[in-house]
Amino acid sequence: xxxxxxxxxxxxxxxxxxxxxxxxxxxxxxxxxxxxxxxxxxxxxxxxxxxxxxxxxxxxxxxxxxxxxxxxxxxxxxxxxxxxxxxxxxxxxxxxx
Amino acid sequence: xxxxxxxxxxxxxxxxxxxxxxxxxxxxxxxxxxxxxxxxxxxxxxxxxxxxxxxxxxxxxxxxxxxxxxxxxxxxxxxxxxxxxxxxxxxxxxxxx
Amino acid sequence: xxxxxxxxxxxxxxxxxxxxxxxxxxxxxxxxxxxxxxxxxxxxxxxxxxxxxxxxxxxxxxxxxxxxxxxxxxxxxxxxxxxxxxxxxxxxxxxxx
Amino acid sequence: xxxxxxxxxxxxxxxxxxxxxxxxxxxxxxxxxxxxxxxxxxxxxxxxxxxxxxxxxxxxxxxxxxxxxxxxxxxxxxxxxxxxxxxxxxxxxxxxx
Amino acid sequence: xxxxxxxxxxxxxxxxxxxxxxxxxxxxxxxxxxxxxxxxxxxxxxxxxxxxxxxxxxxxxxxxxxxxxxxxxxxxxxxxxxxxxxxxxxxxxxxxx
Amino acid sequence: xxxxxxxxxxxxxxxxxxxxxxxxxxxxxxxxxxxxxxxxxxxxxxxxxxxxxxxxxxxxxxxxxxxxxxxxxxxxxxxxxxxxxxxxxxxxxxxxx
Amino acid sequence: xxxxxxxxxxxxxxxxxxxxxxxxxxxxxxxxxxxxxxxxxxxxxxxxxxxxxxxxxxxxxxxxxxxxxxxxxxxxxxxxxxxxxxxxxxxxxxxxx
Numbered sequence: 001x002x003x004x005x006x007x008x009x010x011x012x013x014x015x016x017x018x019x020x021x022x023x024x025x026x027x028x029x030x031x032x033x034x035x036x037x038x039x040x041x042x043x044x045x046x047x048x049x050x051x052x053x054x055x056x057x058x059x060x061x062x063x064x065x066x067x068x069x070x071x072x073x074x075x076x077x078x079x080x081x082x083x084x085x086x087x088x089x090x091x092x093x094x095x096x097x
Numbered sequence: 098x099x100x101x102x103x104x105x106x107x108x109x110x111x112x113x114x115x116x117x118x119x120x121x122x123x124x125x126x127x128x129x130x131x132x133x134x135x136x137x138x139x140x141x142x143x144x145x146x147x148x149x150x151x152x153x154x155x156x157x158x159x160x161x162x163x164x165x166x167x168x169x170x171x172x173x174x175x176x177x178x179x180x181x182x183x184x185x186x187x188x189x190x191x192x193x194x
Numbered sequence: 195x196x197x198x199x200x201x202x203x204x205x206x207x208x209x210x211x212x213x214x215x216x217x218x219x220x221x222x223x224x225x226x227x228x229x230x231x232x233x234x235x236x237x238x239x240x241x242x243x244x245x246x247x248x249x250x251x252x253x254x255x256x257x258x259x260x261x262x263x264x265x266x267x268x269x270x271x272x273x274x275x276x277x278x279x280x281x282x283x284x285x286x287x288x289x290x291x
Numbered sequence: 292x293x294x295x296x297x298x299x300x301x302x303x304x305x306x307x308x309x310x311x312x313x314x315x316x317x318x319x320x321x322x323x324x325x326x327x328x329x330x331x332x333x334x335x336x337x338x339x340x341x342x343x344x345x346x347x348x349x350x351x352x353x354x355x356x357x358x359x360x361x362x363x364x365x366x367x368x369x370x371x372x373x374x375x376x377x378x379x380x381x382x383x384x385x386x387x388x
Numbered sequence: 389x390x391x392x393x394x395x396x397x398x399x400x401x402x403x404x405x406x407x408x409x410x411x412x413x414x415x416x417x418x419x420x421x422x423x424x425x426x427x428x429x430x431x432x433x434x435x436x437x438x439x440x441x442x443x444x445x446x447x448x449x450x451x452x453x454x455x456x457x458x459x460x461x462x463x464x465x466x467x468x469x470x471x472x473x474x475x476x477x478x479x480x481x482x483x484x485x
Numbered sequence: 486x487x488x489x490x491x492x493x494x495x496x497x498x499x500x501x502x503x504x505x506x507x508x509x510x511x512x513x514x515x516x517x518x519x520x521x522x523x524x525x526x527x528x529x530x531x532x533x534x535x536x537x538x539x540x541x542x543x544x545x546x547x548x549x550x551x552x553x554x555x556x557x558x559x560x561x562x563x564x565x566x567x568x569x570x571x572x573x574x575x576x577x578x579x580x581x582x
Numbered sequence: 583x584x585x586x587x588x589x590x591x592x593x594x595x596x597x598x599x600x601x602x603x604x605x606x607x608x609x610x611x612x613x614x615x616x617x618x619x620x621x622x623x624x625x626x627x628x629x630x631x632x633x634x635x636x637x638x639x640x641x642x643x644x645x646x647x648x649x650x651x652x653x654x655x656x657x658x659x660x661x662x663x664x665x666x667x668x669x670x671x672x673x674x675x676x677x678x679x
Contacts, residue, residue, distance in 0.1 A: 097107065140272050194205055255305060289310070482572050485495065542638070580593050
């Protein structure tokens with residue numbers, strides 16, 4: 001499920017932040033039915049491309065390359081060298097897939 | 098009361114989160130009376146299918162396979178391989194049945 | 195004042211939660227006067243039927259069988275095997291009678 | 292100033308809670324002038340009739356029999372054997388008289 | 389600037405609370421000009437007449453007899469033996485004069 | 486940039502509070518242009534004239550005589566011997582100039 | 583991407599604050615297209631020109647000269663010797679570029 005993201009980004013998130021490259025929203029269900037826009041509010045998948053150094057006494061759990069699930073409205077959009085990423089706190093990440 | 102959930106999911110919830118498969122809402126009371134929709138707002142039952150690694154110095158109490166009771170509005174819906182689950186913090190779980 | 199509650203329930207409240215069986219509201223005052231509904235907003239009595247394992251470094255104070263006083267709006271209603279109970283945090287309990 | 296309250300109550304407040312029997316509101320000032328209702332919003336006096344076991348590492352300061360001053364809207368009214376009391380946290384008590 | 393307050397009050401504030409006797413508001417400026425009411429919203433001066441025992445591991449800084457400055461709306465009015473006082477937390481006191 | 490403030494004030498701020506004498510707002514820019522009122526909402530400069538003893542285990546960083554920058558709406562105005570000062574927490578101070 | 587900022591400023595931010603010189607907003611995309619104003623709400627880049635001493639037991643991570651990314655509305659504008667800067671907490675900084 002986790003697609004390789006070849007891009008390596010030259011950015012160091014501070015403390016407990018991570019940079020995530022969102023996967024393209026899947027337009028179809030497993031059975032091939034096209035999902036209308038209103039049905040796409042569920043958490044999104046992405047790939048971690050950069051990880052901060054963690055907070056005091058709390059090392060990070062996710063690592064670069066992890067395919068993760070995060071809330072649809074988590075993080076802040078940033079654009080690095082023309083590509084869009086999300087920068088969020090590790091606590092905004094729900095799970096590693 | 099706890100039904101076996103054979104599905105094993107390939108997901109690792111972060112920190113104190115758990116993934117729960119909701120039981121189908123019971124449509125009838127013990128006496129066989131059909132419950133109207135407005136009466137179904139009580140906590141729901143489900144089965145834990147994945148458990149995070151816990152927070153610092155706070156191991157998890159629930160484990161995979163536990164039948165649990167949780168608030169009706171707890172957690173975030175996620176869909177994994179076509180099936181719907183809830184991902185919530187352990188603190189949203191009220192009790193183990 | 196504490197009535198015996200013979201029911202034992204098969205439920206394990208998580209952490210600092212307890213399950214309480216509410217006593218029937220007393221309809222009459224000591225002098226036998228019937229209390230109108232608007233006068234019945236005071237804390238309620240109930241009997242503890244299940245107790246969680248406590249929080250980290252904070253063992254529980256109440257135990258199964260204790261007759262307790264709790265805020266009228268404390269806890270969440272749950273129904274186990276057809277009977278109604280309340281599940282609440284120990285901090286919602288005001289006193290042991 | 293503190294009147295003896297002979298009633299002993301059979302109740303154990305939880306943690307940092309205390310049970311207080313409110314003194315009757317004094318209708319007259321020192322000079323004998325009757326105070327109108329709107330002037331009676333100041334803190335009230337009462338007598339502590341039961342004291343909880345304190346919170347973790349924080350023993351209680353007040354003890355049964357203390358005459359105390361507390362905010363007019365502090366605590367929750369409870370009625371034990373026909374008499375009215377207030378159950379409040381020790382932090383709602385302003386001073387011992 | 390600090391006037392002696394001869395009254396000693398028979399009251400023990402709880403924890404980090406202090407009892408303060410407010411100085412009479414100064415009606416004139418240094419130059420003798422009468423200050424209109426709307427200009428008197430600045431912090432007020434008073435004299436500490438009773439001091440609590442402090443919170444756990446935090447002894448009190450002010451002591452009885454200190455002339456202090458406190459926010460105009462700090463504390464709760466109490467009346468002891470016909471005289472008006474304020475009971476407030478030490479953190480409501482801005483400075484010792 | 487920091488002007489000497491010869492006034493010494495007879496006041497002891499409590500805990501982490503400091504007393505600051507505000508510099509007069511500069512009416513002109515470096516180039517001599519007069520700044521209209523609406524452009525003067527930036528942080529203000531002042532000189533520390535008294536410093537509290539700090540909070541438990543947190544000594545103070547600023548000291549008497551420091552020229553400091555603080556938020557325009559920080560602190561409470563106090564008047565000591567006819568002069569106006571501001572009393573604020575050290576955390577309201579942005580920087581030492 | 584990080585431009586050298588030759589200006590050295592004579593200011594010591596308090597505790598966990600940093601002073602940042604904002605980079606000029608880039609008016610064009612990589613492909614040379616001019617970005618309209620409404621599209622420029624993303625985090626901004628700047629260069630750290632002064633760093634505070636950190637909070638108790640929490641040394642600072644960023645250092646003078648770092649090119650950083652921060653929320654568009656982070657910090658407070660200050661002007662030092664005619665030039666505009668932002669003073670913000672380190673926690674307002676998202677990443678080091």
